[in-house]
Amino acid sequence: xxxxxxxxxxxxxxxALAALANGGGETVLPIAGGTNLIVDIRAKRExxxxxxxxxxxxxxLGMEFGAEHISLGGRTTVSDLxxxxxxxxxxxxLIEAARLFGGLMVRNTGTVxxxxxxxxxxADLVPPLLVLDAELTLASESGTRTLALDDYYLGYKQDARRxxxxxxxxxxxxxxxxxxNTFYKLARRKGDAITVxxxxxxxxxxxxxxxxxxxxxxxxxPIVLRAKQAExxxxxxxxxxxxxxxxxxxxAETCTPIDDIRASAGYRRHTVEALTxxxxxxxxxRLA
Amino acid sequence: MPETRTITLRINGREEDGRFPAHRTLLExxxxxxxxxxxxxxxxGDCGACAVLLDGMAVDSCLTxxxxxxxxxxxxxxxxxxxxxxxxxxxxxxxxGAAQCGYCIPGIIIAAKAIIDDNPExxxxxxxxxxxxxxxxxxxxxxxxxxIADAADEMRAEGGAS
Numbered sequence: 001x002x003x004x005x006x007x008x009x010x011x012x013x014x015x016a017l018a019a020l021a022n023g024g025g026e027t028v029l030p031i032a033g034g035t036n037l038i039v040d041i042r043a044k045r046e047x048x049x050x051x052x053x054x055x056x057x058x059x060x061l062g063m064e065f066g067a068e069h070i071s072l073g074g075r076t077t078v079s080d081l082x083x084x085x086x087x088x089x090x091x092x093x094l095i096e097a098a099r100l101f102g103g104l105m106v107r108n109t110g111t112v113x114x115x116x117x118x119x120x121x122x123a124d125l126v127p128p129l130l131v132l133d134a135e136l137t138l139a140s141e142s143g144t145r146t147l148a149l150d151d152y153y154l155g156y157k158q159d160a161r162r163x164x165x166x167x168x169x170x171x172x173x174x175x176x177x178x179x180x181n182t183f184y185k186l187a188r189r190k191g192d193a194i195t196v197x198x199x200x201x202x203x204x205x206x207x208x209x210x211x212x213x214x215x216x217x218x219x220x221x222p223i224v225l226r227a228k229q230a231e232x233x234x235x236x237x238x239x240x241x242x243x244x245x246x247x248x249x250x251x252a253e254t255c256t257p258i259d260d261i262r263a264s265a266g267y268r269r270h271t272v273e274a275l276t277x278x279x280x281x282x283x284x285x286r287l288a
Numbered sequence: 289m290p291e292t293r294t295i296t297l298r299i300n301g302r303e304e305d306g307r308f309p310a311h312r313t314l315l316e317x318x319x320x321x322x323x324x325x326x327x328x329x330x331x332x333g334d335c336g337a338c339a340v341l342l343d344g345m346a347v348d349s350c351l352t353x354x355x356x357x358x359x360x361x362x363x364x365x366x367x368x369x370x371x372x373x374x375x376x377x378x379x380x381x382x383x384x385g386a387a388q389c390g391y392c393i394p395g396i397i398i399a400a401k402a403i404i405d406d407n408p409e410x411x412x413x414x415x416x417x418x419x420x421x422x423x424x425x426x427x428x429x430x431x432x433x434x435x436i437a438d439a440a441d442e443m444r445a446e447g448g449a450s
Binding site for chain 1: 290291309310311313331332333334336339345346347348350351352353355356399402403416417418419420421422
């Protein structure tokens with residue numbers, strides 16, 4: 001039915017990295033849940049000669065909750081997030097994105113790393129991870145490097161992962177006391193929908209001042225991106241409605257949306273402003 | 289020619305061998321082996337008609353490669369019960385008239401089983417969220433939601449037997 005490919009099923013991480021490294025001119029792709037990749041192969045958007053199935057690479061399983069960091073193994077699924085009370089406590093933004101992610105079967109097999117690596121501007125888990133300052137561990141036969149998620153995307157569906165690399169961990173520092181993080185997915189329906197506008201906000205407050213602000217936007221630019229001017233407008237200040245409105249305008253100016261079948265560019269820009277204002281206001285009111 | 293491999297799938301408690309190339313999906317393998325109760329819908333992960341339980345977890349068999357299911361326990365809707373001894377979900381769907389053409393129902397019952405396994409007392413919101421990967425183009429969903437809630441009630445009354 002679709003183009004044939006070879007499939008390796010390594011039983012450990014070294015085997016997986018070796019299989020990815022030894023392409024010999026072939027197109028080799030890692031596959032975990034396959035919820036994007038199989039669809040893309042059917043549609044001939046991807047034409048792998050060989051796939052490397054990660055289903056038996058147990059080093060990629062598991063979440064770690066350290067004193068200072070939280071990290072997810074590369075095979076952590078969207079459903080794994082939803083079953084974790086620790087994630088619910090530390091990253092409600094991620095839970096909100098996971099709840100409305102695809103359908104049940106997609107959530108059960110689709111991985112966080114796969115959502116990141118898809119490079120989609122509508123990848124719902126990416127805005128929450130960006131506002132948490134997530135960092136990726138990329139492993140290959142030639143070594144391991146870490147990269148801020150904020151530096152991962154180079155352009156529309158272009159990322160910094162080399163073909164021989166795997167995202168093996170996704171980690172972020174625990175937020176300080178008196179912090180909040182939230183996500184809102186605007187879509188045409190609640191279930192199994194592609195995001196029209198996604199906004200994630202993380203705010204930390206101390207002594208009546210916003211000490212840290214992060215705002216990330218999905219589906220409104222070629223990549224998921226942070227609204228850094230908006231963040232800068234908030235940090236170091238006691239927030240007022242006028243200041244929040246100014247930041248929301250800055251967020252809307254950061255995005256470069258397009259018209260498509262789901263919404264117009266103008267609607268997207270308008271909703272970036274409205275949602276940023278709403279989420280920052282809610283977080284500030286809760287914390288200050 | 290691509291390599292083919294004989295794999296053993298454990299389907300509804302019985303081991304079955306099949307020889308497939310690497311790109312064959314679990315959906316194609318199951319139907320090739322005669323399990324026609326597993327339906328092919330969108331092949332994109334949107335409709336859930338092909339849902340099966342893989343080691344107890346609901347997956348879209350159209351997005352799962354057959355080789356990667358080797359050695360795992362596959363449960364289709366036929367593995368839950370049959371006409372002589374239907375599963376409470378199957379009985380609730382029949383009693384409640386929760387199917388029209390029926391094409392989506394094998395996948396919906398699999399998703400419903402996963403919802404109840406996860407939470408024996410699902411709210412309507414839990415049921416709706418759990419069915420967000422299943423499409424029914426006939427009935428609307430009201431009777432489907434009601435049948436799942438009824439089955440969950442019955443399964444709790446039976447003491448959690450499934």
